[in-house]
Amino acid sequence: MMGSENQEAHPHASREEMQSLILDDTSSSSSTSKSFSSYRSAMTTLSESHHPLSLPIATSPAESDPLLSPPPPPQHRHLQSPKSTSNPNMQPPLYFADVGEVNGIESPSPSQSLEKSSPFSRSSSSSSSEYIKIAVSNPQKEVQSSNKIVPGGNTYVTYLITTKTNLPDFGASEFSVRRRFKDVVTLSDRLVEAYRGFLIPPRPDKNVVESQVMQKQEFVEQRRFALEKYLRRLADHPVIRKSDELRVFLQVQGRLPLAASADVASRVIDGAVKLPRQLFGDAPSTIGPQDAVQPAKGGRDLLRMFKELKQYVANDWGGSRPLVDEEDKGFLEKKERLRDLEQQLSNASQQAESLVKAQQDMGETMGELGLAFLKLTKFENEEAVLNAQRIRAADMKNVATAAVKASRYYRGLNAQTVSHLDTLHEYLGLMLSVHTAFSDRASALLTVQTLLSELSSLNSRAEKLETSSSKRFGGNKSRFRKVEELQEAIRVTEDAKNCAAQEYERIKENNRIEIERLDAERKADFLNMLKGFVTNQFNVICHD
Amino acid sequence: MQQRSFSGVSQSPRSPSKQPPYLAVSVTDPAKMGNGVQAYISYKVITKTNLPEYQGLEKIVIRRYSDFVWLRDRLFEKYKGIFIPPLPEKSTVEKFRFTAEFIEMRRQALDIFVNRIASHHELQQSEDLRIFLQADEQTMERARSQETGIFKKKPADLMQIFKDVQSRVSDVVLGKEKPVEESNPDYEKLKRYVFELEDHLAEAQKHAYRLVKRHRELGQSLSDFGRAVKLLGACEGEALGKAFSELGTKSEMLSFKLPKEAQHLLMNFEEPLKDYVRAVHSVKGTIAERAAAFRQHCELAETIKMKEIDLNKLRLTRSERTADAEHEYEELKADGEEARRRFETIVRLMNEEMVRFQEEKTLDMGHAFHEFAKGQSRLANAIADAWRSLLPKLEACSSS
Numbered sequence: 001m002m003g004s005e006n007q008e009a010h011p012h013a014s015r016e017e018m019q020s021l022i023l024d025d026t027s028s029s030s031s032t033s034k035s036f037s038s039y040r041s042a043m044t045t046l047s048e049s050h051h052p053l054s055l056p057i058a059t060s061p062a063e064s065d066p067l068l069s070p071p072p073p074p075q076h077r078h079l080q081s082p083k084s085t086s087n088p089n090m091q092p093p094l095y096f097a098d099v100g101e102v103n104g105i106e107s108p109s110p111s112q113s114l115e116k117s118s119p120f121s122r123s124s125s126s127s128s129s130e131y132i133k134i135a136v137s138n139p140q141k142e143v144q145s146s147n148k149i150v151p152g153g154n155t156y157v158t159y160l161i162t163t164k165t166n167l168p169d170f171g172a173s174e175f176s177v178r179r180r181f182k183d184v185v186t187l188s189d190r191l192v193e194a195y196r197g198f199l200i201p202p203r204p205d206k207n208v209v210e211s212q213v214m215q216k217q218e219f220v221e222q223r224r225f226a227l228e229k230y231l232r233r234l235a236d237h238p239v240i241r242k243s244d245e246l247r248v249f250l251q252v253q254g255r256l257p258l259a260a261s262a263d264v265a266s267r268v269i270d271g272a273v274k275l276p277r278q279l280f281g282d283a284p285s286t287i288g289p290q291d292a293v294q295p296a297k298g299g300r301d302l303l304r305m306f307k308e309l310k311q312y313v314a315n316d317w318g319g320s321r322p323l324v325d326e327e328d329k330g331f332l333e334k335k336e337r338l339r340d341l342e343q344q345l346s347n348a349s350q351q352a353e354s355l356v357k358a359q360q361d362m363g364e365t366m367g368e369l370g371l372a373f374l375k376l377t378k379f380e381n382e383e384a385v386l387n388a389q390r391i392r393a394a395d396m397k398n399v400a401t402a403a404v405k406a407s408r409y410y411r412g413l414n415a416q417t418v419s420h421l422d423t424l425h426e427y428l429g430l431m432l433s434v435h436t437a438f439s440d441r442a443s444a445l446l447t448v449q450t451l452l453s454e455l456s457s458l459n460s461r462a463e464k465l466e467t468s469s470s471k472r473f474g475g476n477k478s479r480f481r482k483v484e485e486l487q488e489a490i491r492v493t494e495d496a497k498n499c500a501a502q503e504y505e506r507i508k509e510n511n512r513i514e515i516e517r518l519d520a521e522r523k524a525d526f527l528n529m530l531k532g533f534v535t536n537q538f539n540v541i542c543h544d
Numbered sequence: 545m546q547q548r549s550f551s552g553v554s555q556s557p558r559s560p561s562k563q564p565p566y567l568a569v570s571v572t573d574p575a576k577m578g579n580g581v582q583a584y585i586s587y588k589v590i591t592k593t594n595l596p597e598y599q600g601l602e603k604i605v606i607r608r609y610s611d612f613v614w615l616r617d618r619l620f621e622k623y624k625g626i627f628i629p630p631l632p633e634k635s636t637v638e639k640f641r642f643t644a645e646f647i648e649m650r651r652q653a654l655d656i657f658v659n660r661i662a663s664h665h666e667l668q669q670s671e672d673l674r675i676f677l678q679a680d681e682q683t684m685e686r687a688r689s690q691e692t693g694i695f696k697k698k699p700a701d702l703m704q705i706f707k708d709v710q711s712r713v714s715d716v717v718l719g720k721e722k723p724v725e726e727s728n729p730d731y732e733k734l735k736r737y738v739f740e741l742e743d744h745l746a747e748a749q750k751h752a753y754r755l756v757k758r759h760r761e762l763g764q765s766l767s768d769f770g771r772a773v774k775l776l777g778a779c780e781g782e783a784l785g786k787a788f789s790e791l792g793t794k795s796e797m798l799s800f801k802l803p804k805e806a807q808h809l810l811m812n813f814e815e816p817l818k819d820y821v822r823a824v825h826s827v828k829g830t831i832a833e834r835a836a837a838f839r840q841h842c843e844l845a846e847t848i849k850m851k852e853i854d855l856n857k858l859r860l861t862r863s864e865r866t867a868d869a870e871h872e873y874e875e876l877k878a879d880g881e882e883a884r885r886r887f888e889t890i891v892r893l894m895n896e897e898m899v900r901f902q903e904e905k906t907l908d909m910g911h912a913f914h915e916f917a918k919g920q921s922r923l924a925n926a927i928a929d930a931w932r933s934l935l936p937k938l939e940a941c942s943s944s
Contacts (some may be wrong), residue, residue: 002908036587150698288740341780344776347775348775350772352769353774354765355765355766356767358761361761362759362762365751365754369748369752370752375747376744376748379741379744383733383737383740388899388905392906395909402917409924498910523780526780527787530547530788530938531868531939534934535925535930535935537931538929538931
């Protein structure tokens with residue numbers, strides 16, 4: 001409960017960052033985006049201190065248009081050695097290179113919003129009006145000037161993020177900024193806070209590696225690729241693409257004007273400092289309305305966390321049911337279905353990887369066989385004393401050629417298979433977002449339940465005080481003061497409960513809409529994936 | 545039955561019948577005999593012939609692997625200079641000794657072995673072959689048990705082995721490090737060729753075997769993938785679920801084709817390659833025999849020279865030992881002549897054999913390569929067809 005909610009180590013999340021070749025960047029239908037405008041971040045309505053929104057109009061044209069230049073640097077073609085035995089899924093540049101070479105796919109759909117998008121992608125029709133295109137490029141090392149804690153320089157990498165858009169909110173059509181990975185983490189954290197109940201794409205993993213590795217070309221390239229994918233997914237999301245957080249991230253020059261996430265330790269320390277004062281009544285022990293709309297965990301209010309934990313336990317183990325509970329049967333069914341889906345996705349994704357590996361192995365061994373026969377051919381030709389040997393050498397050459405061709409077929413096949421079946425990995429990663437969205441809902445409900453319990457206990461305390469007072473003598477004044485305090489607490493808590501209930505309803509609605517969107521998009525994406533996979537399998541054979 | 549290269553059966557000079565002479569052998573019907581550790585496989589060897597040396601037109605005997613080994617060893621002893629057809633290896637792994645695949649592979653290899661002998665113009669006249677094809681089991685068993693281990697070497701051969709060792713030791717002692725070898729540049733070239741060929745072939749065979757494994761692995765992957773996809777489809781609704789289920793089924797169907805192809809590859813491509821490697825070992829065996837024969841010939845020549853010197857000394861001194869010495873000298877000269885003849889036979893045979901060997905291998909390999917290409921093309925087409933047939937079904941799902 002104390003950790004931040006979206007840092008659970010999910011084994012698939014990291015893999016799925018590394019693989020996808022689907023670089024299509026669709027702008028979904030404008031019809032849905034209008035209905036989402038009312039679901040803007042609750043934070044912006046309740047607190048003013050959120051975004052200093054200063055929009056620089058001046059755009060800085062990039063040195064070269066990163067959207068048109070191919071991403072992989074040439075040295076990665078070395079990675080194509082047939083002896084490489086590492087997991088194919090961990091090397092996206094390898095397959096980039098392959099995609100460039102293998103061109104066995106005819107693309108039926110005429111409208112391609114971006115050059116490298118798969119022909120079977122859920123592309124927008126060419127008549128759609130809104131788009132955001134993002135490219136991440138040009139990683140550069142920078143040195144942070146010494147700060148007081150760590151003497152000496154601290155190097156990190158920044159990336160150039162270039163955006164092309166026609167959305168009016170941005171006020172410009174092309175602009176770029178430099179951001180480092182820490183900024184992306186900040187963006188992600190703020191989005192998760194602000195858009196509770198939404199399916200927010202999972203951000204690329206932080207990597208706990210030594211600084212040596214951080215600066216290696218391969219690692220930087222992997223990260224650049226993952227960042228690009230992440231930002232494009234954010235731009236795809238009908239609601240998030242219009243968020244202030246994203247806009248500020250993409251546009252504001254210089255330091256990112258979003259509040260940085262405090263680390264767990266300092267939050268706990270703050271909370272621990274406050275707690276004794278809460279218990280002794282110096283600090284407010286009630287939850288105010290503006291806090292009620294925030295989740296308890298990850299915050300600084302330890303007392304509140306304890307209360308909610310108590311409620312949580314009481315829900316499960318207590319004799320009585322909570323006053324408000326998850327009633328939506330449809331939701332519960334949906335949740336079950338999605339859980340099943342996740343399990344099967346995970347299984348299918350694993351088997352897809354095995355299939356890719358088997359195809360790769362086949363290609364490798366074919367290649368080795370071909371090479372061995374080529375050597376034999378050369379040998380027999382050189383040493384030929386009899387004609388029979390020359391004939392045999394010619395036969396061997398044919399076999400060698402056939403084997404080498406077959407080897408190339410399997411490699412080409414694999415490159416495309418990876419990109420198609422990658423859709424499975426993507427959706428698996430998205431399941432993480434589903435968990436988060438559902439847990440937003442659960443935690444909002446818990447807050448409501450806690451507040452209701454608190455209310456009922458406050459009310460009963462007030463009642464008791466009122467009835468008992470008539471028996472006392474001189475305690476009237478203090479009793480009266482206590483009753484007044486209680487009444488005040490009840491009012492505040494009532495307000496908080498109402499806000500929390502509203503928030504809960506809001507999150508429920510977000511859930512519903514997002515799950516619908518997920519289902520529709522998933523259906524389209526999966527169908528395209530299957531078609532693409534199948535077409536690829538026989539296309540590459542025919543082009544042999 | 546595999547078509548391998550056979551030269552026709554040569555004319556037997558004593559054959560009176562108008563029908564051309566023939567000798568057809570087949571090894572069939574493997575059957576497990578005995579129990580437990582002593583269990584073994586027996587094969588039916590069917591001989592159909594009109595050659596007068598054989599009893600009757602058709603004879604069926606029961607033989608086991610060690611009988612074939614006996615035949616090969618006898619032929620190797622008797623026909624130096626000829627590349628004796630190779631035998632499949634003894635199986636070292638207990639587990640696989642009785643699998644259907646292993647037994648079939650061995651049966652095929654044994655069949656080819658006997659047929660190669662039966663169609664070799666020299667080897668087909670061997671008495672040992674006749675014993676192998678015709679003797680009853682008891683006789684065969686007796687013959688086989690007599691020839692095991694060191695005891696199969698006759699006393700004269702044992703002497704020769706000792707002499708070889710002796711001479712090698714004395715060579716070292718005398719400072720002659722290398723044993724005597726022919727200085728024939730063409731032959732040197734040939735030897736180098738054979739050794740290098742073995743390396744190349746072994747590598748190719750290794751990859752061929754791995755390729756067989758890869759086919760099986762791909763089959764397994766396709767099957768697992770198909771199943772997983774079907775399960776995933778069960779989670780999704782109507783049209784999408786159906787699409788997944790179609791794909792999964794197709795994948796599983798394809799997965800059955802791969803192990804079949806793997807088996808075909810094993811029997812018709814990898815096994816011939818392995819056979820080729822064994823054949824090269826056989827050539828190396830003959831090379832060793834030729835070297836031994838050459839050494840014998842040279843040593844005897846040396847000994848004769850020394851003896852001649854001694855004899856002349858004795859003649860001068862008119863000793864009574866002269867007569868004995870003369871006698872020994874004559875015997876030695878006969879031996880030397882014998883050794884020279886043996887060596888030259890081997891050289892002559894080897895030259896002929898090389899030609900036959902190369903031609904046979906070109907035919908064998910040509911056939912194996914053809915099978916390889918056929919198999920791969922068959923597989924590729926099956927895969928393409930399967931997936932292509934799926935596409936309209938998927939289109940139907942997405943339009944609904």
